[in-house]
Amino acid sequence: MQPVLNVEDVKRVEAGLTEVGVSISELMHRAGSAVASEVIRMGDLGSVAVFCGLGNNGGDGWVAAETLHGKGVAVTVVSPVDPDDIQGDLARVVAKSAQAAGVSIVVAPPRDKVVELLSGTDVVVDAMLGTGFHGTPRAPFDIWIACINASGARVLSVDVPSGLSAQTGLADGECVIADTTVTMLVLKPGLLSDSGRDACGAIIVAPLAEQTERLTIEADPVAWRADLDDYVDVLEPASNAVDKFSRGSVLVVGGSTRFVGAPMMAAMAAARAGAGYVTLAVPEPVAPIIQARMMEIPVLALPAGRDGTFSSEAIQLVAELAEKRTATLVGPGMRVSSGTVGVVSRLLETKVPLVVDADGLNCISRLTSNRADEFPELLRRAAPLVLTPHRRELGRLVGLEDTPPASLTAAMEAARRIVWADGGSELTVVAKGSATACVGVDVAVLPKPGPAALATAGSGDVLGGVIAAFLARSNVDNEDIPVLCSLACEVHGYAGSIAAERFGSRGAMARDIIDALGLAEDALEEQMAFPDSGGAE
């Protein structure tokens, strides 16, 4: 797994490196040459334009420009001011060095000059704004960013795409859309989240020093980005020797007279995600219609109230059913009522692995008056518990119903309030979003984000089913449940990509994602087995 550091903790690593004798100036030179190497690796280099800002991000750009120039690459630096007028000492020194080496420089060009320059440029190096960026890009950077994005040139961003917050992943104004981002020292949260995902393109980490890894670990990473090889031991390898029971059994509890689709999608997803045996328990009035549409999955009719949701007579029945399965998912389409709140509360008391999603989470919010982080005793249990809130549900769980977390870092913070209140390793909060974090008491794991196609109705129900199936199939220690959930998110994402390929990124529906789950897991398993060739030949 790759560590992810908050921006202010990156500064601690910088300070640590200085203490071991690697100065910021040395780091800047290594950063610039890492950028230059990546530009050369991109190949087919005609001309390169390096857009430099006035801070050390710009400094990296000047070093890269001089390095490229030294290798005979046609490179031009675009700078807001003449090298002599750069305020930052470090940036001014490297700018003047590049100038002395004969690098051609264009100072404060008007827009039409920028457009003309870009029309003949193959590769743009974006060294305008880095981790020192705040607010929205001021002139001339807002203009330069717009011209760069419109130019069609290949773009390599230094450290972070200019205009993007390296911490929150939000971009309030113009933001460079890069093909590649070479980030210095370590991943930052903003690169992996929300707008960050689309702005960065491929992310390459340049460690710059061999002490970086140790210093990064000591700086207590805010999260870890999962790599495929982290998943190798998480699920049993597919083998023919298994019978349906050894692949675990899943009980899905949900539905109401108002919502019949959600529990069906969750149950189908659990089956497609390899659970050996799936049962669906729904309120009695909707059982026949659902059973008619799902041959392979037995549907159990439980007592319902006049409101079409589970009544209190269902509570003990659900608990007895759950005790006989290896994992239970509660919540999809269930609505919030005294009966369903009772069902969730009773399931929390059982000793079976439990996934709580959708209205199951809203039942917990009801039980805890929107402060699940203040009722650890409710969530603490002897068996694994996975909560899978999207940002609004997460906000409702921690008293932020009016201001739900708006970024990956804010979502991780909110999830940690619940997990750390509980303090046990049995609890994992999967904070879903365009970037998802699987937060456990020891570690937050970031799966590779899925495609936009996942933003379709029912996609969350599908993920709940996949997580329940994986929980039923695996026997990982509690500490590894965040990694297990991360794998479930990646299988879900990969299935989204397959569905998008078949039906278009806007046409893919939850049912298409469900039908692709098994293929997605096989494909990822193959990539794990043959990492270099991206899967078996």
Ligand SMILES: NC(=O)C1=CN([C@@H]2O[C@H](COP(=O)(O)OP(=O)(O)OC[C@H]3O[C@@H](n4cnc5c(N)ncnc54)[C@H](OP(=O)(O)O)[C@@H]3O)[C@@H](O)[C@H]2O)[C@H](O)CC1
């Ligand atoms: N982490 C490391 O070990 C290394 C990092 N390097 C590079 O250094 C940058 C961070 O450099 P820093 O000088 O702290 O900040 P930036 O260069 O990102 O930007 C600061 C300048 O940008 C101006 N600024 C800030 N916001 C805006 C805005 N919205 N519009 C216009 N200009 C803006 C800022 O001026 P202010 O007065 O607004 O503060 C500064 O002029 C890091 O990203 C790495 O690339 C080292 O070189 C290598 C090691």
Ligand SMILES: [K+]
């Ligand atoms: K940049």
